[in-house]
Amino acid sequence: MTASSPPGCPMSGHTQSLTRHTEQPTNGARTDLIRAQGYEETRALLKEATLTQAGFLAKLAGQPQGGIRPPVLYMQGEEHTEMRRATARYFTPTAVNSYGPMIAALADELIGELHAAGELNLDDLSLRLAVQVASTVVGLTDSRLPGMEKRIEAFVTGNMDSEPGARVKASPLRDTLMGGAVGLFFMLDVKPAIQARRKAPQDDLISYLLERDYSDQEILTECITYATAGMITTREFITLAAYQMLQRPELRAEYVHGTEKERHAILHELLRLDPVVTMLYRRADQDTQVDGKAVPAGSTFALNIQTANADPTVMGEDAEQLCPHRTLPRGVQPQGLAFGDGPHRCPGAFLAIKESDMFLRRLLIWNDLEIVAHPAVTRNEIVKGYELRGLRLRVGAKGKRPQAARV
Numbered sequence: 001m002t003a004s005s006p007p008g009c010p011m012s013g014h015t016q017s018l019t020r021h022t023e024q025p026t027n028g029a030r031t032d033l034i035r036a037q038g039y040e041e042t043r044a045l046l047k048e049a050t051l052t053q054a055g056f057l058a059k060l061a062g063q064p065q066g067g068i069r070p071p072v073l074y075m076q077g078e079e080h081t082e083m084r085r086a087t088a089r090y091f092t093p094t095a096v097n098s099y100g101p102m103i104a105a106l107a108d109e110l111i112g113e114l115h116a117a118g119e120l121n122l123d124d125l126s127l128r129l130a131v132q133v134a135s136t137v138v139g140l141t142d143s144r145l146p147g148m149e150k151r152i153e154a155f156v157t158g159n160m161d162s163e164p165g166a167r168v169k170a171s172p173l174r175d176t177l178m179g180g181a182v183g184l185f186f187m188l189d190v191k192p193a194i195q196a197r198r199k200a201p202q203d204d205l206i207s208y209l210l211e212r213d214y215s216d217q218e219i220l221t222e223c224i225t226y227a228t229a230g231m232i233t234t235r236e237f238i239t240l241a242a243y244q245m246l247q248r249p250e251l252r253a254e255y256v257h258g259t260e261k262e263r264h265a266i267l268h269e270l271l272r273l274d275p276v277v278t279m280l281y282r283r284a285d286q287d288t289q290v291d292g293k294a295v296p297a298g299s300t301f302a303l304n305i306q307t308a309n310a311d312p313t314v315m316g317e318d319a320e321q322l323c324p325h326r327t328l329p330r331g332v333q334p335q336g337l338a339f340g341d342g343p344h345r346c347p348g349a350f351l352a353i354k355e356s357d358m359f360l361r362r363l364l365i366w367n368d369l370e371i372v373a374h375p376a377v378t379r380n381e382i383v384k385g386y387e388l389r390g391l392r393l394r395v396g397a398k399g400k401r402p403q404a405a406r407v
């Protein structure tokens with residue numbers, strides 16, 4: 001399957017991936033991991049329902065003891081299908097559009113804070129936005145103390161590696177810190193939300209889980225899943241997209257002046273080039289077949305999403321360049337596999353793009369917005385993705401009234 005890319009992308013700026021990295025064998029990496037080659041093979045493996053989740057510390061987090069139900073990310077089969085079917089209503093375009101006024105108000109508030117302070121770190125603002133938006137969907141809205149975003153950040157802090165088989169060094173200190181972070185999140189954020197919804201159910205995930213008789217512990221692990229899958233990822237993407245556009249005035253202008261469809265196309269293309277989660281993993285628990293090929297039980301696959309997304313046989317010869325108007329083969333999503341595919345495909349994909357766009361357009365419209373400090377771009381081996389920290393922005397240089405760009 002070959003995409004016919006238009007000769008010479010009409011998009012300006014020669015934007016390339018910011019975070020592309022050569023895959024390094026991680027600490028104690030397994031030599032028997034099967035590395036998928038290219039977009040088609042990667043997608044076929046993701047779509048194969050019999051393969052199970054092997055990433056995101058599945059061995060630790062995906063097999064809770066004592067008959068406890070695992071979070072959606074690690075569920076399989078009918079139980080998983082039923083959970084996805086029942087929770088899909090929180091993520092439909094209609095539901096997401098109904099969050100529009102809340103997202104707009106929050107984005108205005110955060111950008112107002114930037115104006116008041118003069119300069120702030122964008123990665124702090126994007127974390128607050130992503131956490132508050134996803135919390136509304138989940139129902140984490142009754143916290144006893146502010147600062148939930150910092151409590152959530154703690155879940156992906158530390159030098160663990162989630163690649164299946166990677167050596168996890170025993171660290172009593174890390175275990176204590178993680179236990180403390182989970183305990184605080186439960187006491188300050190999850191428990192009060194459960195109590196409030198037991199009294200008055202709402203139209204959110206926690207209320208639904210209570211309806212299904214989920215225990216406090218099961219609700220806690222589901223909330224941690226949403227916190228890392230939905231909040232941490234969106235935060236990184238917003239920071240990356242802002243940074244890419246701030247460095248390319250023409251791209252930024254095309255984004256800010258574009259229609260919503262055109263803006264979303266730019267965001268999808270930025271995400272294709274820099275997928276937040278670069279590696280996904282799957283395992284065959286029983287003998288199976290993928291695309292007509294036999295896969296013996298015990299096979300574990302490493303799926304490099306960034307490489308798959310830059311496959312020239314699908315994305316076109318200019319696959320490593322940004323071109324939101326590229327012609328894609330039927331069935332290929334503009335963001336490639338950045339939201340996964342198959343049964344575990346990200347339910348929050350539309351929400352993530354919508355909230356990113358609402359915030360970024362409000363931010364990038366300010367003509368006098370400038371970079372004060374470039375971010376450090378590092379890797380997080382728990383999430384298997386990039387982190388941008390310290391992107392400091394200034395708006396409304398001293399003595400001048402802030403000016404919005406003319407659109």
Ligand code: HEM
Nearest residue numbers: 072073134229230233234237276338339340344346348352
């Ligand atoms: C730019 C932002 C985001 C990115 C890049 C992203 C990426 C992904 C990817 C790649 C997966 C598939 C994991 C796998 O197949 O192993 C996934 C699953 C998931 N995402 Fe997202 N996500 C984003 C935002 C969100 C948001 C906003 C939410 C919810 C509020 C969310 C909730 C989830 C959940 C619950 C799953 C697990 C689904 C399942 O296993 O059935 N994500 N995400």
